[in-house]
Amino acid sequence: xxxxxxxxxxxxxxxxxxxxxxxxxxxxxxxxxxxxxxxxxxxxxxxxxxxxxxxxxxxxxxxxxxxxxxxxxxxxxxxxxxxxxxxxxxxxxxxxxxxxxxxxxxxxxxxxxxxxxxxxxxxxxxxxxxxxxxxxxxxxxxxxxxxxxxxxxxxxxxxxxxxxxxxxxxxxxxxxxxxxxxxxxxxxxxxxxxxxxxxxxxxxxxxxxxxxxxxxxxxxxxxxxxxxxxxxxxxxxxxxxxxxxxxxxxxxxxxxxxxxxxxxxxxxxxxxxxxxxxxxxxxxxxxxxxxxxxxxxxxxxxxxxxxxxxxxxxxxxxxxxxxxxxxxxxxxxxxxxxxxxxxxxxxxxxxxxxxxxxxxxxx
Amino acid sequence: xxxxxxxxxxxxxxxxxxxxxxxxxxxxxxxxxxxxxxxxxxxxxxxxxxxxxxxxxxxxxxxxxxxxxxxxxxxxxxxxxxxxxxxxxxxxxxxxxxxxxxxxxxxxxxxxxxxxxxxxxxxxxxxxxxxxxxxxxxxxxxxxxxxxxxxxxxxxxxxxxxxxxxxxxxxxxxxxxxxxxxxxxxxxxxxxxxxxxxxxxxxxxxxxxxxxxxxxxxxxxxxxxxxxxxxxxxxxxxxxxxxxxxxxxxxxxxxxxxxxxxxxxxxxxxxxxxxxxxxxxxxxxxxxxxxxxxxxxxxxxxxxxxxxxxxxxxxxxxxxxxxxxxxxxxxxxxxxxxxxxxxxxxxxxxxxxxxxxxxxxxxxxxxxxxxxxxxxxxx
Numbered sequence: 001x002x003x004x005x006x007x008x009x010x011x012x013x014x015x016x017x018x019x020x021x022x023x024x025x026x027x028x029x030x031x032x033x034x035x036x037x038x039x040x041x042x043x044x045x046x047x048x049x050x051x052x053x054x055x056x057x058x059x060x061x062x063x064x065x066x067x068x069x070x071x072x073x074x075x076x077x078x079x080x081x082x083x084x085x086x087x088x089x090x091x092x093x094x095x096x097x098x099x100x101x102x103x104x105x106x107x108x109x110x111x112x113x114x115x116x117x118x119x120x121x122x123x124x125x126x127x128x129x130x131x132x133x134x135x136x137x138x139x140x141x142x143x144x145x146x147x148x149x150x151x152x153x154x155x156x157x158x159x160x161x162x163x164x165x166x167x168x169x170x171x172x173x174x175x176x177x178x179x180x181x182x183x184x185x186x187x188x189x190x191x192x193x194x195x196x197x198x199x200x201x202x203x204x205x206x207x208x209x210x211x212x213x214x215x216x217x218x219x220x221x222x223x224x225x226x227x228x229x230x231x232x233x234x235x236x237x238x239x240x241x242x243x244x245x246x247x248x249x250x251x252x253x254x255x256x257x258x259x260x261x262x263x264x265x266x267x268x269x270x271x272x273x274x275x276x277x278x279x280x281x282x283x284x285x286x287x288x289x290x291x292x293x294x295x296x297x298x299x300x301x302x303x304x305x306x307x308x309x310x311x312x313x314x315x316x317x318x319x320x321x322x323x324x325x326x327x328x329x330x331x332x333x334x335x336x337x338x339x340x341x342x343x344x345x346x347x348x349x350x351x352x353x354x355x356x357x358x359x360x361x362x363x
Numbered sequence: 364x365x366x367x368x369x370x371x372x373x374x375x376x377x378x379x380x381x382x383x384x385x386x387x388x389x390x391x392x393x394x395x396x397x398x399x400x401x402x403x404x405x406x407x408x409x410x411x412x413x414x415x416x417x418x419x420x421x422x423x424x425x426x427x428x429x430x431x432x433x434x435x436x437x438x439x440x441x442x443x444x445x446x447x448x449x450x451x452x453x454x455x456x457x458x459x460x461x462x463x464x465x466x467x468x469x470x471x472x473x474x475x476x477x478x479x480x481x482x483x484x485x486x487x488x489x490x491x492x493x494x495x496x497x498x499x500x501x502x503x504x505x506x507x508x509x510x511x512x513x514x515x516x517x518x519x520x521x522x523x524x525x526x527x528x529x530x531x532x533x534x535x536x537x538x539x540x541x542x543x544x545x546x547x548x549x550x551x552x553x554x555x556x557x558x559x560x561x562x563x564x565x566x567x568x569x570x571x572x573x574x575x576x577x578x579x580x581x582x583x584x585x586x587x588x589x590x591x592x593x594x595x596x597x598x599x600x601x602x603x604x605x606x607x608x609x610x611x612x613x614x615x616x617x618x619x620x621x622x623x624x625x626x627x628x629x630x631x632x633x634x635x636x637x638x639x640x641x642x643x644x645x646x647x648x649x650x651x652x653x654x655x656x657x658x659x660x661x662x663x664x665x666x667x668x669x670x671x672x673x674x675x676x677x678x679x680x681x682x683x684x685x686x687x688x689x690x691x692x693x694x695x696x697x698x699x700x701x702x703x704x705x706x707x708x709x710x711x712x713x714x715x716x717x718x719x720x721x722x723x724x725x726x727x728x729x730x731x732x733x734x735x736x737x738x739x740x741x742x
Contacts, residue, residue, distance in 0.1 A: 058566040058567065058568055059537070059566050159660060174661060174662070175421075176660070176661060177661065204420040204421050204593055204641075205420075205593055205594060205595070205638065205641040205642060205643075206420055206637060206638065206640075206641040206655070206657070206660065207420075207660065208641070208643075209640065209641045209642075209643065209655065210641075210655045210660040213653065213654060213655060231566060231567055232567065232643070233567060233645070234596070234642075234643035234644060234645045235643045237643065237644075237645055237647070238643060238644070238647070257647070258647040261645055261647050262647060271568070272567070272568055273645065275567065275568040275570075275571050275572075276567050276568075276571075276596075276645060277567075277570055277571060277574075277594075277596040277597050277599075277600045278596055278644065278645045278646075279595065279596050279599060279627065279639070279642050279644060280644060280645075280646055280649070281645070283600060283603055283604055286571050286600065287571065288568060288569065288571045288572035288575070289568045292536065348645040348646045348647070
C-alpha cells in the first residue's frame with residue numbers, strides 16, 4: 001500500500017495563518033487479541049489561533065481519541081505516536097508529547113482545557129460548586145480571590161447567577177446549569193485552548209443552541225481557540241469557522257464551514273450531509289449511507305471509505321488518498337473529488353430546490 | 364364499540380406524581396413533597412395507521428403522555444380508551460368489559476430509547492425474541508416460532524437472519540439492537556407502537572434509515588406510531604412522510620398540535636417558534652444561532668408551574684394577561700386535528716384583551732434574580 005503525499009505541501013502553504021496547535025502524523029493504537037486496533041490513523045492538522053474548529057464524526061470514528069490526543073491524555077494501554085506542537089504565543093514552541101508529568105499537569109487546564117459530556121459525572125457530588133473552583137485554583141497556585149472573581153464573571157457570561165451556583169451542590173442544578181457551570185470551571189484558569197467533546201449531547205435542543213450562542217460570546221471575549229467535537233453536524237455547522245469531518249480514524253475533509261456544508265468535496269462528507277434529518281431540506285432528498293463504518297482492527301486498504309463509496313474504483317482500493325487541495329484552505333482525501341458533486345447530489349435548504357434539480361449545491 | 368371510535372382516545376388525561384415524604388419529614392410532621400403534574404389535562408385521538416410525534420424539552424411530560432397512551436402508566440385523572448373500551452376499567456374488571464385487557468396489552472407496544480439496555484445481555488437474539496411469542500401465542504410450535512422470528516429479522520434488514528439470531532446483544536451495532544427491539548414489538552402484531560426517542564441514540568447517518576423502516580412497517584402492517592422525540596427534525600421527517608401530526612408539549616400540556624407542514628410553516632405558539640429556533644439548521648444562511656428568543660433559557664420547576672399560560676415566564680411575547688389567564692387549546696378550522704394552539708396571539712387584534720394588555724418587562728434573559736425558581740430539586 002502506497003500513500004500519496006500531497007499533505008505536507010498543502011500544510012506548508014497554510015502556515016501564513018497563525019497556528020496554535022500543529023498536529024502531525026498522530027496515531028493512537030491499542031494492542032488487542034485480534035490484532036492492532038488503530039483508533040487514530042496518522043492524523044495531520046493545523047489549528048489556528050482564535051478559531052472555532054468543528055470536528056464531526058460518527059460514533060467510533062475516532063473523534064474522542066483526537067480530543068484525548070490533544071491533551072496527551074490517551075488512556076492506557078493506548079499508544080500515542082506522532083508530533084503535537086503547541087505555540088502559546090507566536091514564536092514560543094512546546095512539544096506536547098515530550099513534557100514531564102509536572103509540566104503536562106500545568107499545561108492542562110492552564111493552557112489547554114477540556115469539557116466532557118455529562119457534567120454530572122465531572123463534578124464531585126459531595127462538594128459544592130465553589131469548592132470545585134477553589135480546589136482548581138489551589139492546585140494551580142492561583143490567587144483564590146482573583147480566581148473566584150473571574151469565576152463569577154464567567155458564570156454571569158453564561159447566564160447564571162454566580163452566588164447561587166457557587167453555593168449549590170451539583171445535584172441541585174439542572175443539566176443545562178451544571179453543564180454551563182462546568183464550562184465556567186474549565187475556563188477559570190484562563191486557558192488559550194478549549195477542547196469540548198460532545199459538551200451538549202445530553203441536553204435539550206434549546207439549551208444546546210443557547211450554549212452555542214454563549215460559547216460564541218466567550219470565544220470573542222476571551223480570545224479562545226475552541227475545538228468542538230460532536231456527532232451532530234447541524235449543531236456545529238453554524239458555530240464553527242472550519243469543519244473537519246472524520247471517517248474511519250482520519251480526517252476525510254477539512255475546510256471552511258460554509259463551503260464544506262454547501263458543497264463538500266469528499267463523498268463521505270456529502271453522504272453524511274445528505275443523511276442528516278434537516279428541517280428545511282426536501283424529504284425525498286434525505287438518504288441513509290449504505291454499509292457500515294469499518295472495524296479499527298480491519299480498516300479497508302487504500303481509501304477506507306471505498307467499500308461504501310459510489311465513486312470507488314481500483315485506484316481507491318490500492319492507493320490511500322492523501323489530501324488534495326479542493327479550494328482555498330480546503331483539503332479532501334479523495335482521488336475523485338472532482339466527480340463527487342455530480343455523483344452525490346444533496347441540498348441543504350428548500351430554496352435551493354427551487355433553483356433546479358440535480359445540482360449539488362449552489363455556488 | 365361504535366364505528367367512529369378512534370383506535371386510542373385520551374380524554375382530559377392527568378398524570379400527577381406525588382412527592383415522597385421521607386422518614387425525617389414524617390417525624391417532623393413536614394407536609395408532603397411537591398406534586399409533579401407530568402401530564403395535566405391532555406386530550407388526543409390516535410387513529411389507525413396514524414403517526415403522532417410528541418416533541419418538547421425534557422421534563423415536559425412527553426414520555427409520560429406516550430406511556431399513558433400505550434397503557435404503561437395509569438392516569439390519575441381522565442380516561443384512556445382503546446376502540447371505545449376504557450383500558451383501566453378493563454384491567455380492573457370494572458363495568459362491562461368488551462375488549463379483554465390481555466388483548467389491549469398485546470396491541471400496545473413500546474420500543475425504548477436505549478436499545479442496548481432493553482435486551483437481556485445473557486440471551487441470544489433468538490431467545491429474547493421467542494419469549495413474547497411463547498407467552499402470547501403458546502399454540503405455536505417451536506419450529507413456527509423460529510420461522511416467524513427469522514422472517515421478521517430478515518424483514519427489518521438483518522440478513523442473514525440465522526447469523527443474527529444466534530448472536531448476543533453485545534455483538535450487534537446500535538442500529539441492529541434498535542431493529543431487534545422493533546422486531547420484538549412487531550411480533551405481537553400491535554396496533555400502536557410507542558417509539559420513545561427511538562432514533563435519538565443512533566448516529567446521525569442511521570436515523571433516516573431507522574425512520575424509513577418505521578414508515579415501511581406502518582404501510583405494511585398498518586401500525587400506528589406515537590413517536591416521542593426532543594428533536595424537531597426527526598419528528599418532522601417521520602410525521603411529514605407519514606402524513607401524521609406533531610404535538611408540541613410544554614410543562615404537561617399540548618400547546619400546539621397539527622400536521623407537520625402546518626406546525627413548521629405556520630407555527631402559532633411562540634414556544635413552537637422557539638423549538639424551531641433551537642433546531643440547528645444546515646443551511647448556512649440560517650445556521651447562525653443568534654440570541655435565544657426566550658426571556659429565560661432554563662425551564663421552570665415542573666412541580667410549581669407558572670400561573671396562567673405556563674410559558675409566560677420565558678415567552679418573548681408574554682403580556683400581563685398571560686400571567687393570570689390560561690389559554691385553551693383552540694383551533695380556527697373545522698377539523699380541530701388539523702391545527703390547534705393555546706396562545707392568545709392567534710386571536711384577532713382587538714378581538715382579545717391580550718392586545719390591550721401591557722407587555723411583560725419584568726425580567727430579561729440575563730436577569731437571574733428569578734432563576735431561583737429554576738432549580739430542579741432532585742433528591
